[in-house]
Amino acid sequence: MLNLSDNSLESIQSEHQHPHKRTQELLLLSIVIPTYNEEKVIAVLYTRLYEVLTQIGVPYELIFVNDGSRDGTLRELTKLASEHSEVRIVDFSRNFGHQIAVTAGLDHAQGDAVVIMDADLQDSPYLIHQFIEKWRQGYDVVYAVRKERKGETAFKRASAKLFYRTIQRLTDVNIPLDTGDFRLINRNVVDSLTSIHERHRFIRGLVAWAGFSQIGIPYVRDERYAGETKYPLRKMIKFALDGITSFSYKPLQWATKVGFTVAILGFIDAIMIIYEKLFTSVTIQGWSSIMIAVLVLGGMQLIMLGIVGEYIGRIYDEVRARPLYLIQDLYNFEDRHREFCK
Ligand code: UDP
Ligand code: MG
Numbered sequence: 346m347l348n349l350s351d352n353s354l355e356s357i358q359s360e361h362q363h364p365h366k367r368t369q370e371l372l373l374l375s376i377v378i379p380t381y382n383e384e385k386v387i388a389v390l391y392t393r394l395y396e397v398l399t400q401i402g403v404p405y406e407l408i409f410v411n412d413g414s415r416d417g418t419l420r421e422l423t424k425l426a427s428e429h430s431e432v433r434i435v436d437f438s439r440n441f442g443h444q445i446a447v448t449a450g451l452d453h454a455q456g457d458a459v460v461i462m463d464a465d466l467q468d469s470p471y472l473i474h475q476f477i478e479k480w481r482q483g484y485d486v487v488y489a490v491r492k493e494r495k496g497e498t499a500f501k502r503a504s505a506k507l508f509y510r511t512i513q514r515l516t517d518v519n520i521p522l523d524t525g526d527f528r529l530i531n532r533n534v535v536d537s538l539t540s541i542h543e544r545h546r547f548i549r550g551l552v553a554w555a556g557f558s559q560i561g562i563p564y565v566r567d568e569r570y571a572g573e574t575k576y577p578l579r580k581m582i583k584f585a586l587d588g589i590t591s592f593s594y595k596p597l598q599w600a601t602k603v604g605f606t607v608a609i610l611g612f613i614d615a616i617m618i619i620y621e622k623l624f625t626s627v628t629i630q631g632w633s634s635i636m637i638a639v640l641v642l643g644g645m646q647l648i649m650l651g652i653v654g655e656y657i658g659r660i661y662d663e664v665r666a667r668p669l670y671l672i673q674d675l676y677n678f679e680d681r682h683r684e685f686c687k
Contacts, residue, residue, distance in 0.1 A: 364483025377450030385571035387421040413440030434676035466570035468527035476529035485557035488528035496568025516592040
């Protein structure tokens with residue numbers, strides 16, 4: 346466990362507003378947990394959460410979002426929900442993806458503060474203690490910073506490291522390095538997030554964008570308790586592209602810059618070729634250089650077209666404005682009278 350009085354914690358405080366000590370009590374804490382094929386972890390996750398939350402002694406609700414699981418996740422969840430009324434389930438009609446599942450959880454949470462965490466126990470429930478401590482000091486966002494990642498492949502660690510640094514360079518929003526979605530957010534931030542209807546959501550970026558007073562707490566990210574990662578390379582790339590395209594135009598500006606550079610070089614070369622043709626007897630042997638020029642330029646054009654395409658595809662998704670998710674069933678929400686489905 347981390348020492349709360351550790352001064353190094355303060356060093357991660359972002360340059361947002363300074364907090365004012367909160368005087369009101371935490372009347373309800375919501376915990377949002379996206380789950381996709383996590384049957385093996387649900388029971389132990391609940392036990393750990395129950396232990397931690399009873400110790401803390403705040404009223405709470407656990408909002409599990411079943412993101413179209415194909416294993417026994419829903420069975421495990423409904424078992425819990427039938428025994429404990431504070432366990433609520435949002436059951437999706439199919440798999441909509443991690444970020445959308447978190448969004449649905451936030452839409453349904455009614456707590457004064459909401460903790461977002463993964464189901465696989467990589468995000469230690471014990472950190473919730475410190476989250477609340479910081480919340481009481483007045484912070485609106487308390488995010489967990491991964492000091493160390495256990496049990497993940499060298500490739501995943503390296504690619505994650507590269508990704509967080511790349512996105513930092515590409516965007517104007519100061520997204521803290523090495524943070525996932527594991528965090529506590531205050532009601533004002535939850536409301537800001539639920540008012541954003543973007544489809545390709547990069548929640549940790551949106552939270553940074555929202556501002557308010559934020560602070561990071563370092564932690565050691567554990568191994569997944571059971572099961573496999575639900576983020577294969579393909580999904581990781583899509584996630585990275587969502588993050589970059591929703592916060593930066595820079596890739597589009599590269600296209601302009603590369604285009605100008607190539608065009609200028611091309612003009613210089615053209616003048617030289619014309620000069621040689623008119624005023625010298627140098628015979629220009631062409632095939633290799635032409636092939637290189639055609640292939641390199643063709644390749645570059647396709648890449649640039651692809652970059653533009655990434656943005657256009659996302660614009661298309663936004664314009665169609667389909668609902669972010671569809672719900673098959675809600676469990677233990679009988680006491681709520683809100684229109685949930687957006
Ligand atoms: N998850 C989800 N929908 C998906 C993929 C993942 O709800 O399409 C959930 C998953 O059940 C877990 C969390 O998102 O609770 C993070 O996924 P995972 O642990 O597989 O990612 P990793 O930690 O390997 O990056
Ligand atoms: Mg995980």
